[in-house]
Amino acid sequence: MGRATWFDADGTKRGGWTDEEDQKLVAYINEYGIGDWRFLPRKAGLQRCGKSCRLRWLNYLRPGVKKGKFTPEEEEAIINFQSILGNRWAAIAQQMPGRSDNDIKNHWNSCLKKRLERNGIDQMTHQPIINLAVKIPSFNIDCGNSSSSTVSPSPSFSSSGSASLLNRLATGISSREHGVDRIKNILSDPRTPIITSQEEEFEESNKDHGKALAGDDQEDDFLMWDEENMRRFMDEIGQMDFETNGVYNSSSSSPYSVYETGLLDD
DNA sequence: AAGTGAAGCAACCGCGGCGTT
DNA sequence: CAACGCCGCGGTTGCTTCACT
Structure with a gap:
C-alpha cells in the first residue's frame, strides 16, 4: 500500500518508503538518537525531508508501535x-x-x-x-x-x-x-x-x-x-x-x- | 472472471504554537 | 517585540486491497 515514489525539484524523495530506507532510518536513530529532524535524513543517508522521516518513525518504525x-x-x-x-x-x-x-x-x-x-x-x-x-x-x-x-x-x-x-x-x-x-x-x-x-x-x-x-x-x-x-x-x-x-x-x-x-x- | 465501489492504510499538506534570534 | 524557522498536529489525499455484483 502507500504512494508511489517521486522526487521533488530539489531531489527530495517523496511517497512510499522502501525497506532499505526504513533500515537506514532505524539504524541511524538506534545509534545516534533522533536529534534534529532537519539534519537527520542527510546524516542517515536518506534523500527524505525531516518531516517525512519523523512521520515514518513515529507512525511505523518506532519501537512498540502496534500494527494490525x-x-x-x-x-x-x-x-x-x-x-x-x-x-x-x-x-x-x-x-x-x-x-x-x-x-x-x-x-x-x-x-x-x-x-x-x-x-x-x-x-x-x-x-x-x-x-x-x-x-x-x-x-x-x-x-x-x-x-x-x-x-x-x-x-x-x-x-x-x-x-x-x-x-x-x-x-x-x-x-x-x-x-x-x-x-x-x-x-x-x-x-x-x-x-x-x-x-x-x-x-x-x-x-x-x-x-x-x-x-x-x-x-x-x-x-x-x-x-x-x-x-x-x-x-x-x-x-x-x-x-x-x-x-x-x-x-x-x-x-x-x-x-x-x-x-x-x- | 471482470468491473466497481467501499474500506483501509500510508503519507503529504497546511497551519498554529513555540522557541530562538 | 517582531520576524523567522522548526516541530507537531489535524485534515486530506492517493493508492491498494477487499468485497460484492
Whole structure:
C-alpha cells in the first residue's frame, strides 16, 4: 500500500518508503538518537525531508508501535476518548500506548465514524452514550444539562470506576459546553476510581455531590468550553495519574477500562 | 472472471504554537 | 517585540486491497 515514489525539484524523495530506507532510518536513530529532524535524513543517508522521516518513525518504525487490527476494546476506548477530548488524536494516542495518533485518526475516519453514523449516532455529541446510561446502569447523577433531555440515569451503580468516569464525562461534557471546574469536579470525585458495586456509599456521597451538581442546572455556572479552557483541561488531564483516577486502569481486563457500549455493533 | 465501489492504510499538506534570534 | 524557522498536529489525499455484483 502507500504512494508511489517521486522526487521533488530539489531531489527530495517523496511517497512510499522502501525497506532499505526504513533500515537506514532505524539504524541511524538506534545509534545516534533522533536529534534534529532537519539534519537527520542527510546524516542517515536518506534523500527524505525531516518531516517525512519523523512521520515514518513515529507512525511505523518506532519501537512498540502496534500494527494490525484494532481490538474491540481499543475501538471502545477511541470512541470514549474522542467523546471527551474531541479530535485531539495526539492526546488520545497518549492514552493508548502502542498506537500512533495517525493510526487512531485513520481508524476513526475510515471506520468508527461511519459505524457510529450507521447506528444513528451523532459523531460529535455521541448521543447514544447518553442512552447507554439507560442500557447499562452506571451512575446516578443527573448531569444537569438541560439540553440533554435524554439523560435518564439509572439508580444502580455497577460499572467500573473508569467506565463510570468515561460515562459521566461523555454524558456530561459531550457537547463541550461545560467548564473546566465541572470536569475537575468529575475527575477529582473520590467515587470515580475503580468503584465497585458499593451502591450505598455512592448513594450517600451522592447527596453531597448532588448539591454541587444541582448548581449545574444554572447555565451561568458553566464556563464556556473555549480553547483556553480546553488547553487548561488538557494540562490537567496530562498531569493526572490515570491509574489512580480510573481512566486508565491497568488492573482491569481491558487496558482501557472501557465498557460495553454496543455502539460498535454491526 | 471482470468491473466497481467501499474500506483501509500510508503519507503529504497546511497551519498554529513555540522557541530562538 | 517582531520576524523567522522548526516541530507537531489535524485534515486530506492517493493508492491498494477487499468485497460484492
